[in-house]
Amino acid sequence: MADWTVTQVTDPAELVAASHLFDHPVSPDGAEDTLGRPGHVVLLARSADGRDVGFVSGVEMRHPDKDAELFLYELAVDDGWRRQGVATALLAALREVALARGCRGMWTGTEADNAAALATYRAAGAEIDDGSVFVVWDDLAAG
Template sequence: MAQWTVVRAQHPAELVAASHLFDGPVSHDGAADALARPGHVVLLARTPDGRDVGFVSGVEMRHPDKDPEMFLYELGVDEAWRRQGVASALLDALRDLARGLGCQGMWTGTEADNAAALATYRRAGAQVDRGSVFVVWDELDGEDVPAR
């Protein structure tokens, strides 16, 4: 019997309670907004006593000339629960959910030197595309945008 089950977060309070898994504190409003957005999903790995030990978030995406696909937004596992199959179970559950939604692929990005993430994704069947480059706009307030 597994030490945890994977469940889909349905209520903001679930994500607030799982804040320790995220990069920063989860607000009720932020959680409510994320869960209400079409195509957004958060899955939690939860122990029988109700403790959340990992999460994966994804966004179903569709472009007019492509099949639907799942963007794996973020994956996190409590440090004490790493290397016990939690991440693999979360990735399998997100992949299964994506298939159920008609997605034909799943993708994500990570740092080139994040060996743990790359190994986890490879174990889950992903192929690393070394030719890809991510271009990021962190601030959209216009202050750092050069004049044209």
């Protein structure tokens, strides 16, 4: 039996409290804005003693000539909880959210050399498209 549960975040304070899982500290305004945006979802994995041990975030997308799909924005698991099935459980829960929202697909991107992420996504049933390229504008105001 798993030593954690996965729940959808509805309270911005939960994200602020889970800041240690994110790349940067989560501000109350950032958490509230994220959770208030249509189509955005954040799931947290919590240990039996209440510690936040992982998260996954996604954004529902729709284009006029395609079915709805969910973009897996970010996935993270606390170092001490890796390789225990937390990421797999988070991905399965995000899949269920996507299906409940009527999404037909889910996709994400990662670095080509991120072996851990690629293995996790493969184990969750994803196909790896080696031919894709991500194009990034990091600072729209600069150019």
